[in-house]
Amino acid sequence: MHFRDYDTGGFYDEMFVRSGEARTGSRLLVERVEALLDGDLLRRQQAAEIALYNMGITFNVYGGEEGDEKIFPFDIIPRIIEAGEWAPIERGLAQRITALNLFIDDLYHEQKILHDKVVPEDLVKSCPAFREQCMGIDPAGGIWCHITGTDLVRDGEGVFRVLEDNLRCPSGVSYVIENRQILKRTFPHVFRASHVRPVDDYPIRLRESLQDLATHTESPTVVLLTPGAYNSAYFEHAFLAQQMGIELVEGSDLFVQDSSVFMRTTRGPQRVDVIYRRIDDDFLDPRAFRADSALGVPGIMDVFRAGRIALANAPGTGVADDKVIYAFVPEIIRYYLDEDAILPNVDTFLCWREADRKHVLANLDKLVVKPASESGGYGMLIGPHSTKEEQAEFAERIKANPRNYIAQPTLALSRAPVIVDDHFEGRHVDLRPFILHGEEPYILPGGLTRVALKKGSLVVNSSQGGGSKDTWVLEREPDNVSFVDASVMPPVTDHES
Amino acid sequence: MLSRVANSIYWMSRYLERAENVARFVDVNLHLMLDLSIESGSQWHPLVVTTGGESLFRERYAETGPTQESVLQFLIFDRENPNSIASCVRAARENARSVRQSITSEMWELLNRMHLRIRSEGFRDGALDTPYEFLADIKNSSHLFLGLTESTMSHNEAWHWARLGRLIERADQTSRIVDVKYYFVLPTLEYVGMPYDNLHWAALLKSATAYEMYRKRYQRIAPNWVTEFLILDREFPRSVRHCLIRAEESLHAITGSPIGTFLNPAEQLLGRLRSDFDFARIDEIIEHGLHEYLDNFQSRLIGVGDAIFETFMAVQPSGVGGGGSQFSGASSA
Numbered sequence: 067m068h069f070r071d072y073d074t075g076g077f078y079d080e081m082f083v084r085s086g087e088a089r090t091g092s093r094l095l096v097e098r099v100e101a102l103l104d105g106d107l108l109r110r111q112q113a114a115e116i117a118l119y120n121m122g123i124t125f126n127v128y129g130g131e132e133g134d135e136k137i138f139p140f141d142i143i144p145r146i147i148e149a150g151e152w153a154p155i156e157r158g159l160a161q162r163i164t165a166l167n168l169f170i171d172d173l174y175h176e177q178k179i180l181h182d183k184v185v186p187e188d189l190v191k192s193c194p195a196f197r198e199q200c201m202g203i204d205p206a207g208g209i210w211c212h213i214t215g216t217d218l219v220r221d222g223e224g225v226f227r228v229l230e231d232n233l234r235c236p237s238g239v240s241y242v243i244e245n246r247q248i249l250k251r252t253f254p255h256v257f258r259a260s261h262v263r264p265v266d267d268y269p270i271r272l273r274e275s276l277q278d279l280a281t282h283t284e285s286p287t288v289v290l291l292t293p294g295a296y297n298s299a300y301f302e303h304a305f306l307a308q309q310m311g312i313e314l315v316e317g318s319d320l321f322v323q324d325s326s327v328f329m330r331t332t333r334g335p336q337r338v339d340v341i342y343r344r345i346d347d348d349f350l351d352p353r354a355f356r357a358d359s360a361l362g363v364p365g366i367m368d369v370f371r372a373g374r375i376a377l378a379n380a381p382g383t384g385v386a387d388d389k390v391i392y393a394f395v396p397e398i399i400r401y402y403l404d405e406d407a408i409l410p411n412v413d414t415f416l417c418w419r420e421a422d423r424k425h426v427l428a429n430l431d432k433l434v435v436k437p438a439s440e441s442g443g444y445g446m447l448i449g450p451h452s453t454k455e456e457q458a459e460f461a462e463r464i465k466a467n468p469r470n471y472i473a474q475p476t477l478a479l480s481r482a483p484v485i486v487d488d489h490f491e492g493r494h495v496d497l498r499p500f501i502l503h504g505e506e507p508y509i510l511p512g513g514l515t516r517v518a519l520k521k522g523s524l525v526v527n528s529s530q531g532g533g534s535k536d537t538w539v540l541e542r543e544p545d546n547v548s549f550v551d552a553s554v555m556p557p558v559t560d561h562e563s
Numbered sequence: 564m565l566s567r568v569a570n571s572i573y574w575m576s577r578y579l580e581r582a583e584n585v586a587r588f589v590d591v592n593l594h595l596m597l598d599l600s601i602e603s604g605s606q607w608h609p610l611v612v613t614t615g616g617e618s619l620f621r622e623r624y625a626e627t628g629p630t631q632e633s634v635l636q637f638l639i640f641d642r643e644n645p646n647s648i649a650s651c652v653r654a655a656r657e658n659a660r661s662v663r664q665s666i667t668s669e670m671w672e673l674l675n676r677m678h679l680r681i682r683s684e685g686f687r688d689g690a691l692d693t694p695y696e697f698l699a700d701i702k703n704s705s706h707l708f709l710g711l712t713e714s715t716m717s718h719n720e721a722w723h724w725a726r727l728g729r730l731i732e733r734a735d736q737t738s739r740i741v742d743v744k745y746y747f748v749l750p751t752l753e754y755v756g757m758p759y760d761n762l763h764w765a766a767l768l769k770s771a772t773a774y775e776m777y778r779k780r781y782q783r784i785a786p787n788w789v790t791e792f793l794i795l796d797r798e799f800p801r802s803v804r805h806c807l808i809r810a811e812e813s814l815h816a817i818t819g820s821p822i823g824t825f826l827n828p829a830e831q832l833l834g835r836l837r838s839d840f841d842f843a844r845i846d847e848i849i850e851h852g853l854h855e856y857l858d859n860f861q862s863r864l865i866g867v868g869d870a871i872f873e874t875f876m877a878v879q880p881s882g883v884g885g886g887g888s889q890f891s892g893a894s895s896a
Contacts, residue, residue, distance in 0.1 A: 304663035332875040
């Protein structure tokens with residue numbers, strides 16, 4: 067397969083400066099792919115898919131039983147980010163999460179930022195993810211959001227912008243680690259010569275930062291709380307628990323007694339100190355939040371309030387990734403850190419503001435409209451791809467509940483080449499790096515590159531037909547290696563070894 | 564470890580062991596059929612009885628009755644039959660899936676591959692066409708799983724739960740096959756000394772992969788000796804007694820109490836059952852009726868399973884206040 071017919075189509079391309087001219091960091095990979103024998107690339111792609119299927123790296127499609135497990139589609143051509151491009155991302159994300167944690171802590175204590183009218187009070191108070199139940203709580207170290215998965219996109223000029231802050235239970239990091247395992251076997255020579263920064267130590271770092279949350283004991287019992295084997299992210303829960311060597315528990319495995327949390331074991335009840343919970347606030351504690359939740363642990367919020375259990379992320383962090391609050395993040399950063407935001411936002415119109423709303427309603431055919439508190443790509447309107455009827459329907463929804471809608475210009479998202487049948491085509495991508503916030507923020511070099519596999523589509527969510535790519539963040543420039551002899555190298559097909 | 568996890572690991576192991584046993588029964592029978600020129604149904608029927616699905620089979624295959632095709636379909640692929648190979652592998656895999664973090668990736672991937680393969684398109688027709696390959700594959704996969712369990716998993720509590728499940732299932736399966744085969748072989752006693760009879764007894768041994776090891780111990784094929792070997796042998800890994808001895812080891816490794824004592828009803832019942840087998844005599848068993856003996860054994864084994872569940876899986880929060888666990892009762896030696 068060759069890139070010579072590959073057309074960047076006028077978009078910012080992650081791999082090519084323009085058609086036929088690879089970027090510095092990608093040049094080696096392009097040469098390698100070009101040197102492969104006919105059919106070899108497709109064989110590698112198929113072997114990678116089979117490996118994922120056998121490993122059971124699947125997500126569940128809601129509403130079905132077995133047979134509805136799908137592999138998350140995966141494209142073996144990695145997306146490469148050069149060292150110089152990554153450095154400002156790393157700094158920008160650290161800055162952002164530091165400010166957001168200060169913001170959340172402030173909201174649940176003195177609310178200085180509201181009193182100073184930097185963020186409008188009624189926007190915060192009307193946010194469904196703002197939890198009165200968290201007022202006055204002091205999580206260990208003042209950190210509320212320990213694990214973040216921020217969505218970045220690159221616009222037509224090649225500038226990275228923050229699209230969303232996912233501060234609740236962001237998922238996808240297991241794919242980052244598994245994709246890397248597969249890519250190392252798929253392109254071992256290019257990988258070695260490219261000086262790719264490793265991602266494999268993420269579970270170790272995660273375990274350490276969870277362990278640090280327990281203040282009262284040296285050897286805390288840490289568990290991962292999952293909604294169960296039928297949750298769409300169950301694979302990731304099991305994977306992380308296994309990689310961290312901690313118990314994977316369901317709500318029914320836990321109970322509260324004597325102001326402590328216990329799990330039911332074959333040796334009787336055992337005290338739990340830290341919970342990495344992968345269920346939403348709403349379902350965490352039927353006594354504090356949704357009473358009909360069968361997934362959570364009754365009474366756990368009281369234990370949390372008393373400081374006798376650590377929860378990661380703490381409840382109530384969702385207020386800071388509300389899409390309306392998002393528009394204020396640059397001001398939030400300035401307010402707490404007295405710095406300018408390193409990573410820019412995407413321009414955002416708040417339908418809650420009258421002037422913005424008028425503009426949005428007049429330009430529905432050009433804008434992307436999103437509900438403020440949904441995730442997963444649900445309930446969006448993509449103006450240029452929508453019908454008049456859909457636009458009219460959204461206009462009604464916006465007028466009925468302006469607080470709940472924002473709009474952004476339709477970005478010319480950057481593209482990357484993916485394998486389509488027997489050739490390459492450009493597809494839009496985004497990037498979700500993962501950030502751990504223990505004492506200092508740590509940014510996983512890389513993250514999940516999601517690909518909108520449907521031609522022309524801008525929606526990358528797995529629930530909406532998205533796939534993924536491995537993301538290589540380079541330490542420095544790749545070595546000069548020649549692949550003219552590549553045809554005599556044995557093809558890498560043994561993906562079981 | 565978590566009670567739910569212990570329970571799932573125990574059942575994962577039991578289901579896979581069951582799948583292997585069904586595969587072995589079917590395989591041996593197919594071979595036997597090639598040697599015997601009698602009407603096939605009479606030879607396939609005992610297989611349905613052995614796996615405990617007789618009434619379900621009659622219900623689902625009323626028109627055809629027990630033919631090779633219907634019995635293979637029932638025992639290998641029928642999803643409605645909870646003891647078919649497909650159902651057992653699926654149940655093993657679902658249990659493994661819910662405890663993926665407690666077993667190793669190698670173990671999970673093997674079960675996942677087995678399951679996906681059985682489900683894959685066109686697989687059923689191929690397997691019915693050349694069942695030997697498929698059955699050998701199931702047996703090998705089960706052995707591979709055991710090897711992976713042995714060599715990739717720490718020999719910790721979870722490992723003992725897997726072992727306990729496997730051994731209890733195996734004891735049950737061996738007792739079933741002896742019971743059924745003995746019953747079906749007996750009417751042909753007029754053939755004593757004829758090659759057919761030898762074939763039958765040899766088939767019984769092969770169903771438990773016991774033929775070669777039996778030959779090393781005994782010179783001739785004799786009904787009482789075959790039965791003794793499969794039920795009371797101390798060393799043969801599929802004999803009922805051997806399974807009980809090893810199961811008891813694992814149960815005590817889980818609780819930490821010495822063998823010969825008990826802390827809970829599960830240990831008490833299993834210990835008593837094992838010691839009965841330690842001192843049993845085959846001539847007495849046959850004299851009092853092998854079928855009655857095995858029937859009684861099976862209900863006591865069910866009792867052991869129930870006691871295990873009550874003791875370890877059904878943990879109630881109310882035990883916390885008193886600061887005790889289910890092991891806090893006095894030891895009785």
